Amino acid sequence: MTLQVQLVAADRSVWSGEATMVIARTLDGDLGILTGHVPVLGELADGVVLIKTTDGEVVSAAVHGGFISVENDTVSLLAEVAELSNEIDVDRARAALERASSGGEGDESLSAAQSRAETRLRATEAHP
Amino acid sequence: MGAQLRVVRRRIRSVQATKKITKAMELIAASRIIKAQNRLNATRPYAIELSRAVTAAASNSVSIADHPLLAAQKRQERAAIVVVTADRGLAGAYSSNAIREAQALSNLLQEEGYEVVPYVVGRKGEGWFRFRGRAIARSWTGISDQPTYESASEIADAVLERFLQPTEEGGADQIHIVSTNFKNMVSQEVRVRRILPLEVVEEQEEAGQELTALYDFEPSADAVLDALLPRYVRTVIYTALLASAASEHAARRRAMKAATDNADELIKTLTRQANQARQAEITQEISEIVGGSDALSSVTAGSE
Numbered sequence: 001m002t003l004q005v006q007l008v009a010a011d012r013s014v015w016s017g018e019a020t021m022v023i024a025r026t027l028d029g030d031l032g033i034l035t036g037h038v039p040v041l042g043e044l045a046d047g048v049v050l051i052k053t054t055d056g057e058v059v060s061a062a063v064h065g066g067f068i069s070v071e072n073d074t075v076s077l078l079a080e081v082a083e084l085s086n087e088i089d090v091d092r093a094r095a096a097l098e099r100a101s102s103g104g105e106g107d108e109s110l111s112a113a114q115s116r117a118e119t120r121l122r123a124t125e126a127h128p
Numbered sequence: 129m130g131a132q133l134r135v136v137r138r139r140i141r142s143v144q145a146t147k148k149i150t151k152a153m154e155l156i157a158a159s160r161i162i163k164a165q166n167r168l169n170a171t172r173p174y175a176i177e178l179s180r181a182v183t184a185a186a187s188n189s190v191s192i193a194d195h196p197l198l199a200a201q202k203r204q205e206r207a208a209i210v211v212v213t214a215d216r217g218l219a220g221a222y223s224s225n226a227i228r229e230a231q232a233l234s235n236l237l238q239e240e241g242y243e244v245v246p247y248v249v250g251r252k253g254e255g256w257f258r259f260r261g262r263a264i265a266r267s268w269t270g271i272s273d274q275p276t277y278e279s280a281s282e283i284a285d286a287v288l289e290r291f292l293q294p295t296e297e298g299g300a301d302q303i304h305i306v307s308t309n310f311k312n313m314v315s316q317e318v319r320v321r322r323i324l325p326l327e328v329v330e331e332q333e334e335a336g337q338e339l340t341a342l343y344d345f346e347p348s349a350d351a352v353l354d355a356l357l358p359r360y361v362r363t364v365i366y367t368a369l370l371a372s373a374a375s376e377h378a379a380r381r382r383a384m385k386a387a388t389d390n391a392d393e394l395i396k397t398l399t400r401q402a403n404q405a406r407q408a409e410i411t412q413e414i415s416e417i418v419g420g421s422d423a424l425s426s427v428t429a430g431s432e
Contacts, residue, residue, distance in 0.1 A: 008177060010277045010366065012170045026346040041184055042346030043355045067356065069181050071343075076177045080277065080359065 001035040002054050005075045007061060009082040015059060021052040022075050024068050033070055040070040046115055048123045049077055060085040062123035064116055081116075085123045093120040133405040140398045147391035150384045153218065157381035161313065164274075164374035168310065171370060175363050182360050184343055185353040196292060197357045200301075200325050207242040208265065208290055208300040209234055210283065210323075210365070212307040212372040213253030215272045220383035222308065222316075222376055223252035229318040230306040237302075245300055247287060249369070265290070275373055280366035287365075288358055291324045307368035308375035314382075316375035323364050326357060 006016035022033040025047035044066045051059040066079030100114035211230040213223040234244040248254050248267040257264050271279040293299025303324035
């Protein structure tokens with residue numbers, strides 16, 4: 001038994017395939033999904049999603065705002081913005097992080113940019 | 129060269145130049161339809177999954193009957209219409225069809241006693257309203273060619289904010305969107321859809337698939353629903369924008385194809401005219417020569 005996983009962003013399908021395990025961060029904390037999990041519908045926090053594929057690889061993706069739904073060993077990850085770790089430009093994310101964190105405190109758009117950049121960098125680090 | 133012939137030849141050259149432009153625009157529009165169509169198809173998995181999630185959350189939520197985005201307000205006074213038009217012209221009746229449909233809708237709503245507030249996407253629609261001196265609540269331009277999810281979110285956030293405002297403070301009780309649905313390459317139709325209050329349309333379930341599984345919700349069904357619904361609105365608007373963009377390109381391609389065909393036709397007629405004028409000139413010249421030599425020969429014949 002494997003999990004059918006699909007990770008979709010608002011404007012494209014990012015990744016889909018079979019996996020043995022999915023780890024995602026919901027608002028209540030990290031959630032690990034194996035086969036036979038009860039149906040779950042959860043809101044995702046900005047964070048990294050790890051998908052362990054059946055070939056033993058680990059796919060990691062940065063997800064900004066979205067949902068996870070699990071039912072009958074089918075996992076759907078919905079996100080307004082989602083990027084696979086190998087699509088992320090590390091230098092750009094690092095530069096964005098620097099720009100955002102050097103900016104004034106309490107600026108909402110800057111702190112959002114900071115958390116986005118941090119999430120991206122974490123996704124690239126999670127990948128071997 | 130005779131004056132008429134010169135005039136006709138100049139017109140032929142000008143029509144040929146125009147034809148080159150319309151032909152190029154036709155080809156560009158044709159390639160953009162495909163791209164726009166691909167973008168539209170790429171959003172489908174997200175839209176399907178999202179509406180599944182909304183249905184699941186809604187069927188498990190206790191407060192569904194009085195959720196602010198789902199329940200109709202008691203007072204019905206004001207309705208907002210989002211009309212999606214093109215930024216550029218030369219797309220046949222694309223923009224005017226959408227505007228006409230929006231007008232029909234607003235007349236209907238006004239008859240029912242609503243005050244209508246227009247939101248406009250696209251320079252053409254904006255120009256239409258401005259020319260007639262009608263107030264626009266807000267307009268967005270420069271996005272109709274290649275709408276992004278961000279611009280769709282911006283529109284969605286603006287109308288959501290208006291919807292959630294109390295009626296007394298100028299909030300709208302209904303939100304409609306008038307956009308163009310891309311059916312296929314040759315047929316597009318204007319579609320009017322109410323986006324708020326939301327009707328949770330249950331997608332056709334595949335036979336045997338039970339959708340109302342007992343879900344665990346993180347953090348809770350109501351919280352998930354609260355987070356899902358605004359995103360659902362954004363997706364509805366995003367899809368409408370993308371379908372409209374594809375339709376705009378299709379309409380432009382059709383209009384430019386008609387223009388190119390007309391130019392061909394015109395060149396044909398003008399070439400005939402030019403040939404006729406040239407022939408007339410030649411005939412006239414011959415008859416002048418013949419007449420002249422006749423006159424000469426009759427003069428010399430008379431003197432001898």
